[in-house]
Amino acid sequence: PSLAGETKTYPLKLNRPFKAGQKTHDRFKAVMSKSQRVSQGEKVFKEEATAIRAELSGVTEVREVTPGSKVRRLTFKVEKFTLTAGTAAEVQPFKPGTIIEATGVEDRKKKFEVDGKEVTGPAAEALKEFFSLSGPGKKETDDEAVYGSAEPRAPGSEWDINGKSLLETLTDAPFVLTEKEVSGTVKFTGVREQAGVPCCELKM
Numbered sequence: 001p002s003l004a005g006e007t008k009t010y011p012l013k014l015n016r017p018f019k020a021g022q023k024t025h026d027r028f029k030a031v032m033s034k035s036q037r038v039s040q041g042e043k044v045f046k047e048e049a050t051a052i053r054a055e056l057s058g059v060t061e062v063r064e065v066t067p068g069s070k071v072r073r074l075t076f077k078v079e080k081f082t083l084t085a086g087t088a089a090e091v092q093p094f095k096p097g098t099i100i101e102a103t104g105v106e107d108r109k110k111k112f113e114v115d116g117k118e119v120t121g122p123a124a125e126a127l128k129e130f131f132s133l134s135g136p137g138k139k140e141t142d143d144e145a146v147y148g149s150a151e152p153r154a155p156g157s158e159w160d161i162n163g164k165s166l167l168e169t170l171t172d173a174p175f176v177l178t179e180k181e182v183s184g185t186v187k188f189t190g191v192r193e194q195a196g197v198p199c200c201e202l203k204m
Contacts, residue, residue, distance in 0.1 A: 078096055
């Protein structure tokens with residue numbers, strides 16, 4: 001228990017092993033930016049950016065995990081999936097009840113299919129934002145080492161990511177970075193109940 005006037009702190013646990021057959025009810029929201037530029041030489045004829053808002057909810061079931069207990073393949077049963085691009089009308093890529101199969105594949109990529117057909121376009125981009133998947137042969141990210149905190153934290157607190165630990169997972173990336181070129185901040189935004197369980201929310 002905390003003393004009067006004392007800010008409550010929480011130990012943060014980021015590495016959670018997954019098991020095949022594990023089910024969770026999930027809700028996701030994201031805002032993505034899609035840029036378009038038409039140019040010839042140094043002359044730019046058109047340049048615009050469109051914000052795409054995505055919202056997804058439903059049931060996730062883990063189908064396959066990696067040796068490090070990260071998710072390799074999962075299915076997601078849609079309850080709600082909406083996309084809104086700029087000022088355009090909201091669209092529904094898939095109806096409630098649709099089963100989306102997601103798989104981590106080579107070269108750090110993710111593949112999404114519905115009824116055996118690959119999902120493409122804005123819907124696929126949104127799904128990539130929502131689901132973390134590990135492909136074969138990929139060095140798995142240690143979330144605790146990269147984003148975690150060795151000490152308990154209070155809501156509102158911030159700390160730097162561990163760039164060295166992040167670089168260790170990018171050995172197969174098609175580019176080379178130094179530790180000085182990798183930076184980021186983690187913020188503990190608050191605590192929210194999920195299915196009756198208090199959960200710490202982090203923003204990165």
